[in-house]
Amino acid sequence: MLPIAIDVMSGDREPREYVAGALRALADDAELRATLVGDPQLISAALSSQPDAVRARTALAAASQVVTMEEKPREAIRHKKDSSMRVAVDLVHSGGACACVSAGNTGALTAIAHFVLKTLPGVERAAIISAIPSAHGHTHMLDLGANTKATPEQLRQFAAMGAIIARDVYAVAAPRIGLLNIGEEDMKGHEVVQTAHALLSSSGLNYVGFVEGDDIFSGDVDVVVTDGFTGNVALKTMEGVAGLIADRLRQEFQASFLDRVAGAIARPVLRRAAAGLDPRRYNGACMVGLTGIVVKSHGSADSVAFSRAIGTASLAARRGLTGHIAQALRAQEIGA
């Protein structure tokens, strides 16, 4: 397999955190090869202390610029042609990498990925998809923020791509697709979801109808489709609620001596419950619908979370994500 191009410069953290994440991913997976993209001095220094087995699977691609979190997408395309983000995406385009990963500015990454890689024929806009823990496994949700809105036809394309990913990358047989809305009845919602509902109902996809926010976690549906604005708000809301609950539990288990004792006894069980829901475990959202694989890591990902995003990229590449979608397009599974 080709190496994965890893932008180690972009995101809310210091580059060393992302370098550490890359090294962790290399240690976790002996088959993985990586090209670290960014400041060559910084990367060389980090690699120099690594064992030969890791260094042998690691290359360096120099980039002199960094796309900031505030950068406007268009300006990133125009003025940051030697940024770590752009060089990483370019490597996918030139065939030097099978996928790329970045924790940087979502808007800029989406714009650069569309500009360099282009969408597959039949796909108007790429969408960001991620696996989200649910009652009986996972729900695959898209768009999580590649676009600020979506037309009904784009929502239909997202649904088709989501179904292919659930089936061909995550081995879900006949994935059930739901369209996110504020009620399950046919007449609920604004005209965009109404029109998309009609398109999906006659699409030949395994479409089960409207679903609501709590259905993301119910296990009753495998793919949840929405526009990037709503999807991103829902994703951040999940993180916020989970964080609030974790904080409350920590506070209550610290409230008195007896509570601390109870906390010590319950800790292994709490840890087990938390591990299954740890957002770091689910880090790494795929941008789908492009001619190559681009994975977006959470901007504030630590090294553990960032290594998971690299794992997501590796899984998508090994399972042939782009090829499956392109094939489905040719077979008119996606195109109208």
Add this chain to the structure above:
Amino acid sequence: MLPIAIDVMSGDREPREYVAGALRALADDAELRATLVGDPQLISAALSSQPDAVRARTALAAASQVVTMEEKPREAIRHKKDSSMRVAVDLVHSGGACACVSAGNTGALTAIAHFVLKTLPGVERAAIISAIPSAHGHTHMLDLGANTKATPEQLRQFAAMGAIIARDVYAVAAPRIGLLNIGEEDMKGHEVVQTAHALLSSSGLNYVGFVEGDDIFSGDVDVVVTDGFTGNVALKTMEGVAGLIADRLRQEFQASFLDRVAGAIARPVLRRAAAGLDPRRYNGACMVGLTGIVVKSHGSADSVAFSRAIGTASLAARRGLTGHIAQALRAQEIGA
């Protein structure tokens, strides 16, 4: 204080659950007076077994129809003029009640409330607001689903009304207002939030800028403004995540004998943590911007949750919600 009109017929549950909720609210608050609206036989039967102290504070308003959860808003207005929902709202309009509460169809309740009560001058559309637990108390969020979309000007009106409710009903001094978006930087989001951002920035309100989904819980902002589609999805997503975490904890504390022992020891602490976050405690969302008080209960509310919605209506009426907003309108706090 005038009685609160309580629609005991509409919602996902049996009427007896809502009647039980009303009786619980009457038991909890000795000042409360209630008019139960619905099937007179059912209500009389339920009241007959009650102590005199409760019966003395309870009246009955007969309604021969029920608005179903599938009913289209327009049809509910046209064909359900003797429904429990309509009669309850009519009681507020005629001055027979200080507020009304219903667990029924949100779309129909919104439509009937607008049709019967009308919006206050200067308010284009009413919004649904609720208190949501956050790191340091509560965040007041609107619109949670009265409308499927909102114009920038409507978002500005929601912000102004949210601030008045936080200040005058919940005693938050100088509430900080945030506009929900998919990034905090000025250029993020679609044109509706962009235009609303500009309106809010020059509004004289205590507007702190864009916030993301996780900021609802951070305690860094007191009022979160969004359109009813996004707000409703976020609200249901919160419920879904909290339910998933509770289920995982229950499962893990049942996994083995030792886990069950740990669970028994940790139970009081877990209960305390859960109590502060119990969605039933936060049931009852106010529809604001109308000439009277309408409170929407969750459709699947049990008697405990329904009694809380009645409590919300009672608080809003006692604190003079409608008067505060009308006064602010006259003082041009809301009107542009």
